[in-house]
Amino acid sequence: MTQPLFTLDAILAATGGRAEGVSATTINSISIDSRELGPDALFVAIKGDRFDGHDFVDTALGNGAVAALVSEGRGTGDGRIVVADALEGLRDLAAAARQRSRAFVVGVTGSVGKTTTKEALRLVFEAAGETHASIKSFNNHWGVPLMLARLPESAQFGVFEMGMNAPDEIRPLSQLVRPHVAVITNVAAAHLEKLGSLENIARAKAEIFDGVEPGGTVVLNADHPQITILLEAAAAAGIGKIVTYGFARGVDWQITEPETAADHSFATVMRGDQAYSLVLGVSGRHMLSNATAALAVSHLAGIEASVALRSLAGFGAQPGRGERLSFGPSDKPLLLIDESYNANTASMGAALDVFASIRAPDGRKVLVLGDMLELGAAAGALHAGLADAVKNSGAERVYLVGSQMAALAANLPSGIVAVHFQAVAEAVDVIIGDLAYGDAIMVKGSNGVGLSRIVAEIKSRFAQS
Template identity: 85%
Template sequence: MSPPLFTLDAILAATGGRAEDVASDAINSISIDSRELGPEALFVAIKGDRFDGHDFVDTALANGAVAALVSEGRSEGPGRIVVADALGGLRDLARAARARSRGFIVGVTGSVGKTTTKEALRLVFEAAGETHASIKSFNNHWGVPLMLARMPESAQFGVFEMGMNAPDEIRPLSQMVRPHVAVITAIAAAHLERLGSLENIARAKAEIFEGVEPGGAVVLNADHPQINILLEAAAAAGITRVVTYGFGRGVDWQITEVETAADKSFATIVQGDEQYALTLGVPGRHMLSNATAALIVAHLAGIEPQVALRALAAFGAQPGRGQRLVFGPTDKPLVVIDESYNANTASMAAALAVFSGIEAPGGRKLVVLGDMLELGADADALHAGLADAVRASGAERVHLVGRHMAALAAALPEALVASHSSTIAEAVDVIMGDLAYGDALMVKGSNGVGLSRIVTEVKAKFAQS
């Protein structure tokens, strides 16, 4: 029988809390959502932007949680573990989980490709041993400690995604995770509203170096002009093991001989005198770049290259991040490329480049593009700057959603713009009425625009037709 994730005594020791009539001595899962509770769950009552977990403690306990971690003075009754601050207590549990771990720990950040690289690493590590990885995009001030606290002591590998919207956000996350390897996937125009420049974005991402374990390594995508900022920051953090990768010359691991098909990608990865044939079950140069980062980390972890390459061959796109969906008759299906989760200038250009290689099965090529959020004063110009990439994608009809997409509408030929709506609510009926079997559709925009609703509507209509 496996040991519990935490004993009650271990929780009290880690948090300095006190137990109020907690009946169970074993905690085997941790949740911050009273509706999603695992077995023998500890419910952590954190205060979020919209909800306060303390309002749901009784619900969580009624739904099967064996205990609730609550802030002093916020919730009373049996089944409580009372600490000074519930989120602080969750962080204490995260540090305790990391302190007892003997696993190989990896931290991943970057403007684009974080989640995809994390998922590629999860696949590779699972082929080599027990692996614990962040779910979804739980990468912020509560997501990282939640994911770290859930890591079993027996895990041989741990992979944690770290995100940020402003300076000084990644540093404490990395210092909590203490990765043996830190990966920065790319620097691109995201969160410019708060950070102001690509250089500042690079410096904020480089905060991940400050948590790297002594003797650890960093893996850096060199295909952006800010690479020198990252190299300087790594040196300032005392990190001597720096590995670069990319499509250009002069990197430690070079991606060459690239081929992409509708649902696959191929490349030769050159590292010194060694060459590796990389195959993925998803199209796109950016996907090859993310997978190369995973291959490098596997090498640093001592995993045989062929083990990593076989695992990566099964790698496919995730929902909202390039997943390919097919509906209807085999001879004339509706093909949907779901890129609805997030967007910035780099990921938008990459997605449109992939779409350029996709053929409509017997109809038209359409794209739905939503605003790229948090781009600051240059937002309109950056949206207008997508015009060449849209034209090169081969799209015949373009539906635009969001205030800043008006700038792109003005930069495109009038005949190409099928519609422009301020909100997704206004756009849904227009877009759905324009789709038919045989079409190829790509949906791409920042998560806050809500374009995932289009994908949901397509599934509901065309999967049942």
């Protein structure tokens, strides 16, 4: 018989709550969305930026939730577990799940590549045993507790992504997750608006060290100038074991002889005198870096290198993070590279480098770039600084979306910029109308710009053609 995720008694003990008319004795899933409920679900009524889950408690119970975790004073009725605060109650469940777990737990953060690295680790761990990993980009003050609360007691491996856009956000997440291994994928110009400098970004990322279990390890990408800050912070946090990786000389896991093709990447990864042949089904030096992080962590977890390398050979880009899709006739398809989920200077440069290696099937190379958000006073210069990478990408038509892209437009040849739109709503029909089978199009920008609308429309219109 499958072990339940939590018994009602365990929920009450962890949260200090009281049950009001709850008939279920076990729950097997946890959700904060009344529309997406798993089997025997506990609905947690947290208050978000746009919605308050307490407004949807009755809907969730009507949709099949067996109980709802609610804040004191926020409604009455059967099926409720009442706690002082629902979000704190979710954190209590997360702490309880972590406390009972015997899994090898990994925490991942970084300016770029944390979701991709998390997915690479998930793939490798799944080949070795029962694995639980964060979904999507559930990496904030409610996403991490939700993912951790879902950790089954039987899991052998757990992988959790942690994000931030201000100081003092990662520390409490890491202290909740208590990773045996903490990974920092890199430090780049993201969230400068609130953090002010790359040095401050590095210090904010280093907060992950404060939750590392005694005797644990940190795994650091060394291919950025802020590596010294991270090394010093790790030592100050009492981390006894530090593992480095990257293209830089002298790292513990060095990526050598990198080659990138249209849809594959190759490298030899050196660990001392030991050489590993790394092959990926996705293009990009940054992907080789993410996969090497997974290779290093899997070694710490005691997984054979052959198992890890075999798993990574099947690794592909994720939706919104470099996923490639083809539409139409096989001899003349429309090729879409979907990079619409997020963007900062590091990820933009990496994506443009990949786009430079791609040939259009039988048409033009079209580029859609949206603002890189939260860059503060440096935004203009950082957007303008993309000009050479855009020109080197081979794009024949460039569409720009967002006010910050004016700085890039001013630094590009007038003939290459098709249109500069202020908002995505103006752009969708124009861009779709300009596309034809045989073209290759890459869409890249910060999630807040909404370029996913363009991706969705491409999928809809060309899939139906």
